[in-house]
Amino acid sequence: xxxxxxxxxxxxxxxxxxxxxxxxxxxxxxxxxxxxxxxxxxxxxxxxxxxxxxxxxxxxxxxxxxxxxxxxxxxxxxxxxxxxxxxxxxxxxxxxxxxxxxxxxxxxxxxxxxxxxxxxxxxxxxxxxxxxxxxxxxxxxxxxxxxxxxxxxxxxxxxxxxxxxxxxxxxxxxxxxxxxxxxxxxxxxxxx
Amino acid sequence: xxxxxxxxxxxxxxxxxxxxxxxxxxxxxxxxxxxxxxxxxxxxxxxxxxxxxxxxxxxxxxxxxxxxxxxxxxxxxxxxxxxxxxxxxxxxxxxxxxxxxxxxxxxxxxxxxxxxxxxxxxxxxxxxxxxxxxxxxxxxxxxxxxxxxxxxxxxxxxxxxxxxxxxxxxxxxxxxxxxxxxxxxxxxxxxxxxxxxxxxx
Numbered sequence: 001x002x003x004x005x006x007x008x009x010x011x012x013x014x015x016x017x018x019x020x021x022x023x024x025x026x027x028x029x030x031x032x033x034x035x036x037x038x039x040x041x042x043x044x045x046x047x048x049x050x051x052x053x054x055x056x057x058x059x060x061x062x063x064x065x066x067x068x069x070x071x072x073x074x075x076x077x078x079x080x081x082x083x084x085x086x087x088x089x090x091x092x093x094x095x096x097x098x099x100x101x102x103x104x105x106x107x108x109x110x111x112x113x114x115x116x117x118x119x120x121x122x123x124x125x126x127x128x129x130x131x132x133x134x135x136x137x138x139x140x141x142x143x144x145x146x147x148x149x150x151x152x153x154x155x156x157x158x159x160x161x162x163x164x165x166x167x168x169x170x171x172x173x174x175x176x177x178x179x180x181x182x183x184x185x186x187x188x189x190x191x192x
Numbered sequence: 193x194x195x196x197x198x199x200x201x202x203x204x205x206x207x208x209x210x211x212x213x214x215x216x217x218x219x220x221x222x223x224x225x226x227x228x229x230x231x232x233x234x235x236x237x238x239x240x241x242x243x244x245x246x247x248x249x250x251x252x253x254x255x256x257x258x259x260x261x262x263x264x265x266x267x268x269x270x271x272x273x274x275x276x277x278x279x280x281x282x283x284x285x286x287x288x289x290x291x292x293x294x295x296x297x298x299x300x301x302x303x304x305x306x307x308x309x310x311x312x313x314x315x316x317x318x319x320x321x322x323x324x325x326x327x328x329x330x331x332x333x334x335x336x337x338x339x340x341x342x343x344x345x346x347x348x349x350x351x352x353x354x355x356x357x358x359x360x361x362x363x364x365x366x367x368x369x370x371x372x373x374x375x376x377x378x379x380x381x382x383x384x385x386x387x388x389x390x391x392x393x
Contacts, residue, residue: 005258005260027279031279031280034284038283086293152369
């Protein structure tokens, strides 16, 4: 290759990358506010879906506190990132003050479309509501588990279940929300 | 030499040299995204945009780019269009963006797009390159829509998420898993060959 070819090649590739970089910066400037706004709206909508009776959602360091119209604490919404099958899964999980799961939603995921991506569907997520303790495990992984995994997507299903158990454990160790109430509830059920 | 405006640039990629059923390129996103019709349509539209955009751009700069650095230049052009598509879908169609997940940015390395840049746009004028991009893109979209229809319907009993077969239907799950995609693509290629010119295939 001649020296001249190398130099012209360098110039061309430099120009192409600068131009496309500039173009992308412009597109980024236009779309970024909208993307951020969409994310925020989506978040508020998710909070409301997890805690329909919540009126005020206050962001704190590690979680979002949920209050009703009389400023009574209803519970917390936690954000967890759990490795899934196709990448990290960002999960929002609400817990009431008794430590039971209130609702679960998926914020971001890159699981296989049509299979693992089904963890975002209500049929799967609604299984967690009102449950606590070992009930949060998948049926096939724990005798007391009550969660049905998505067919063909055990890894994605387990990631969600693991994430929720992880927060529950954290809640218990902190003891800031009274989690014992949920436990006694479960024991009562057992006695029946 | 090709004519200034050659309608064949458009029709060739649409049917006879369909990227999926004839060239058999870009099968990875086709397998991955064709399990639901909605995602397939979204992917197809993004694909047409990127392919047409990159074809036009590459055709414009084709005489300025020395041949020994053409591949990196093509990749930069394609990546630019893919990123524009990615940002726009994220900003205006966040739901679709969530469903397509990683396959939208992965279009950067899609071999149909790079293939058309190398085989067509770098050798033809702007109008024909645009036609080729539209035709090939539409061919890809129609193919992935056909595959998605034949997978979502038996695999989930739905079309575009709407229940078709009623609640009693037990989904034929293998159809939405990777083997189902191979079955459907195989049958559709056989079908296309039996309609078209069999000797040349």
